[in-house]
Amino acid sequence: MGGGPKPEHLLVILPFDPPTAIFDRIRRRHPHIKITFHQLHFTDTPWKGRKQVPPEIFHDATLLVTLSALPPSPRDCPKLELIHFTSAGTNHIANSPIYTDTTIPLTTSSGIHGPQIAEWVLMTMLASSHHYALLHKWQSRHEWGQNTHGVGLLRSLHDKVGQRLGVLGYGSIGRQVGRVAKAMGMDVLAYTAGPRNTPESKKDHGFIVPGTGDPDGEYPSAWYSGTDKENLHHFLSQDVDHLLISVPLTKQTTHLLGKEEFDILSTRNAFITNISRGPIIDQPALVAALRAYDNHCKADLSYGDTSFKVAPEADMKADTSIPGLRGAALDVTDPEPLPPDDPLWDAPNCIITPHISGLGSAYVDRSFQVLEVNLERREKGERLINVVDRSKVTPSAAKALIDHGYTVNVERSPARIFKDEEFEAAGAKLVPEGSWPTVTESHLILGLKELPEEETPLKHTHIQFAHCYKQQSGWQQVLRRFPRGGGTLYDLEFLTDPNGRRVAAFGRSAGYCGAALALLAYSHQLLHPSEPLPSVSAYPNQAALISALKTSLSAALPLGSSPPRILIIGALGRCGNGAVDLCKDAGIPSTNIIKWDMAETAPGGPFAEIVEADIFINCVYLGNEPIPPFVTKPQLEAAGREGRRKLSVVCDVSCDPSSPNNPVRIYDTWTSFTEPTVRVQLAEDNDGAGPPLSVIAIDHLPSLLPREASEDFCRDLLPSLLLLDRRQEAPVWVGAEKLFREKVASLDEEE
Numbered sequence: 001m002g003g004g005p006k007p008e009h010l011l012v013i014l015p016f017d018p019p020t021a022i023f024d025r026i027r028r029r030h031p032h033i034k035i036t037f038h039q040l041h042f043t044d045t046p047w048k049g050r051k052q053v054p055p056e057i058f059h060d061a062t063l064l065v066t067l068s069a070l071p072p073s074p075r076d077c078p079k080l081e082l083i084h085f086t087s088a089g090t091n092h093i094a095n096s097p098i099y100t101d102t103t104i105p106l107t108t109s110s111g112i113h114g115p116q117i118a119e120w121v122l123m124t125m126l127a128s129s130h131h132y133a134l135l136h137k138w139q140s141r142h143e144w145g146q147n148t149h150g151v152g153l154l155r156s157l158h159d160k161v162g163q164r165l166g167v168l169g170y171g172s173i174g175r176q177v178g179r180v181a182k183a184m185g186m187d188v189l190a191y192t193a194g195p196r197n198t199p200e201s202k203k204d205h206g207f208i209v210p211g212t213g214d215p216d217g218e219y220p221s222a223w224y225s226g227t228d229k230e231n232l233h234h235f236l237s238q239d240v241d242h243l244l245i246s247v248p249l250t251k252q253t254t255h256l257l258g259k260e261e262f263d264i265l266s267t268r269n270a271f272i273t274n275i276s277r278g279p280i281i282d283q284p285a286l287v288a289a290l291r292a293y294d295n296h297c298k299a300d301l302s303y304g305d306t307s308f309k310v311a312p313e314a315d316m317k318a319d320t321s322i323p324g325l326r327g328a329a330l331d332v333t334d335p336e337p338l339p340p341d342d343p344l345w346d347a348p349n350c351i352i353t354p355h356i357s358g359l360g361s362a363y364v365d366r367s368f369q370v371l372e373v374n375l376e377r378r379e380k381g382e383r384l385i386n387v388v389d390r391s392k393v394t395p396s397a398a399k400a401l402i403d404h405g406y407t408v409n410v411e412r413s414p415a416r417i418f419k420d421e422e423f424e425a426a427g428a429k430l431v432p433e434g435s436w437p438t439v440t441e442s443h444l445i446l447g448l449k450e451l452p453e454e455e456t457p458l459k460h461t462h463i464q465f466a467h468c469y470k471q472q473s474g475w476q477q478v479l480r481r482f483p484r485g486g487g488t489l490y491d492l493e494f495l496t497d498p499n500g501r502r503v504a505a506f507g508r509s510a511g512y513c514g515a516a517l518a519l520l521a522y523s524h525q526l527l528h529p530s531e532p533l534p535s536v537s538a539y540p541n542q543a544a545l546i547s548a549l550k551t552s553l554s555a556a557l558p559l560g561s562s563p564p565r566i567l568i569i570g571a572l573g574r575c576g577n578g579a580v581d582l583c584k585d586a587g588i589p590s591t592n593i594i595k596w597d598m599a600e601t602a603p604g605g606p607f608a609e610i611v612e613a614d615i616f617i618n619c620v621y622l623g624n625e626p627i628p629p630f631v632t633k634p635q636l637e638a639a640g641r642e643g644r645r646k647l648s649v650v651c652d653v654s655c656d657p658s659s660p661n662n663p664v665r666i667y668d669t670w671t672s673f674t675e676p677t678v679r680v681q682l683a684e685d686n687d688g689a690g691p692p693l694s695v696i697a698i699d700h701l702p703s704l705l706p707r708e709a710s711e712d713f714c715r716d717l718l719p720s721l722l723l724l725d726r727r728q729e730a731p732v733w734v735g736a737e738k739l740f741r742e743k744v745a746s747l748d749e750e751e
């Protein structure tokens with residue numbers, strides 16, 4: 001009686017047909033799991049036009065598999081215990097309420113890409129070294145190429161035995177490439193940000209496709225490490241014939257490889273492969289290095305209108321008299337898509353593919369393999385794999401704390417925005433995932449969100465978003481654990497300065513990203529008036545976002561007028577400051593940025609100035625009191641009939657369409673990164689009397705720039721963190737502990 005696992009409900013929301021074979025496999029192994037599938041539909045533009053997932057669909061789910069569709073709020077998923085993402089990361093949802101306001105464990109599909117990307121790497125490497133482009137041209141012409149020139153070409157062919165592969169970033173992809181290269185007789189060198197001096201440090205702790213990768217780090221003949229140019233140059237000087245770039249794009253890795261590095265690699269006329277991100281390479285410098293080799297080759301083999309230049313035995317006996325790089329294979333470029341007139345297209349011996357190396361039919365099955373591993377672990381009470389670390393500490397903050405005299409230990413995680421290597425490079429000590437309960441009571445536990453739902457007393461001081469001070473669901477169970485173990489909670493949401501202002505929040509990032517989307521929507525609307533803004537995704541850094549914005553504006557403005565006039569309400573707050581900064585960074589003249597705050601809105605709306613601006617950005621904090629409407633549909637319709645309406649884009653950063661206090665009462669639904677805008681429906685007699693009007697109402701805007709948003713948050717938090725050694729007297733910590741004691745006392749009142 002009562003034996004066996006409890007009944008579960010697995011909800012799967014994906015943009016393709018149901019994977020019935022996978023579902024059958026799960027049902028056989030876990031007959032207690034009910035599976036419901038909800039399909040999203042691709043159109044010509046991915047995600048464009050898909051219907052909103054009804055919130056009620058999440059209500060009974062205990063497990064969720066998704067790419068990006070999440071419950072609108074925690075109250076819509078009261079039974080949800082695990083969310084598995086089919087993506088490798090969670091940057092795109094990093095500021096959704098489910099991410100920020102719950103402790104539901106999140107897992108990713110990190111580690112599944114190694115096999116298909118490794119095959120692309122080897123395919124392009126061999127296609128280049130065996131001159132496949134020329135061989136295919138011979139075949140297409142029905143020509144037997146074994147003539148005088150053909151003999152010369154055959155003499156230039158080479159195999160990979162004895163050549164050296166340098167892997168810049170020895171993660172799951174680099175390890176699988178290393179495995180295959182080793183089987184071909186190549187020597188493999190690994191480069192990581194931090195040293196790998198022990199057998200344990202060389203292990204891969206993430207998901208590994210069975211039979212692939214390098215779980216124990218046994219294939220490299222040597223390991224190199226560092227984050228400075230000197231160590232990088234030492235690695236590149238090790239007679240590298242092929243260099244694989246497989247590092248994350250950060251501020252530190254932007255243009256990591258340029259002329260200086262290519263000059264070092266030129267001593268072997270190395271072949272470069274990039275499957276990471278385009279901006280890691282200084283692209284003009286790469287084009288120059290490829291042309292230098294092409295212009296100085298010793299042999300010119302021609303056939304008809306096809307020619308191929310080679311240095312005899314170039315790969316086995318490098319001739320230092322030949323400058324430049326032998327070739328490159330690029331699945332990523334800067335920018336993407338690569339403009340038709342970019343010089344990279346015509347760079348000699350360069351293979352370019354449109355960011356497709358990770359695509360393949362096995363992707364979905366392997367993503368579900370991660371889920372199935374975790375289903376088994378869950379039933380056995382074991383720790384899950386590929387769990388997202390919602391840490392609030394960045395590598396730069398870790399370094400500042402270390403410089404201040406603190407010891408910083410960081411748990412390893414394969415699914416964090418910031419990689420383990422970045423923390424290592426900052427001087428932090430990496431410790432095993434999930435080891436925090438075993439450390440001494442003197443340790444402070446910072447940024448931990450996935451506290452298991454159990455009754456175990458907590459003995460440490462925790463600094464986290466606990467979500468138990470507003471009597472949220474399960475708040476008593478969470479809060480009781482601290483006094484039972486003698487621990488203390490400093491809730492990040494309630495860390496305030498002496499004036500009651502939060503010391504750290506995501507407001508500026510929300511305003512910055514909201515303004516960016518408003519400008520993208522404005523440009524798109526000028527170019528495609530009848531089409532909504534297509535789906536957007538996270539940018540690797542602020543520079544990439546600004547570059548995309550300027551490109552979009554430059555393409556659209558010749559079809560419109562001068563730069564748009566932008567009205568920002570709430571311009572003096574954190575959020576408004578972020579919106580103003582974005583407009584300036586995007587090149588909008590100061591005269592076109594209209595900054596309003598409480599003084600301007602004191603008379604009460606609606607305001608004619610809003611409908612006469614091109615873009616309106618609302619950054620006003622919604623409190624408990626209603627705010628007179630800033631803009632209304634009747635006002636818009638009247639202005640349209642009178643020919644006064646210029647307004648075409650509204651970004652409501654405050655974003656609460658269901659609130660009666662919302663002053664932007666022209667829409668009634670949230671939007672998302674997959675469907676960033678919603679069209680405002682105006683009266684029929686106003687059709688054609690003004691531009692189309694779209695609203696952006698995304699409640700997780702900072703995830704457009706996940707790294708910068710995290711850096712900004714942590715930069716604001718850092719001054720308080722540096723006072724932790726004096727937390728008995730520092731007001732921010734004294735106040736946080738006082739609030740904790742008050743909330744604990746309320747437990748007794750409830751009982």
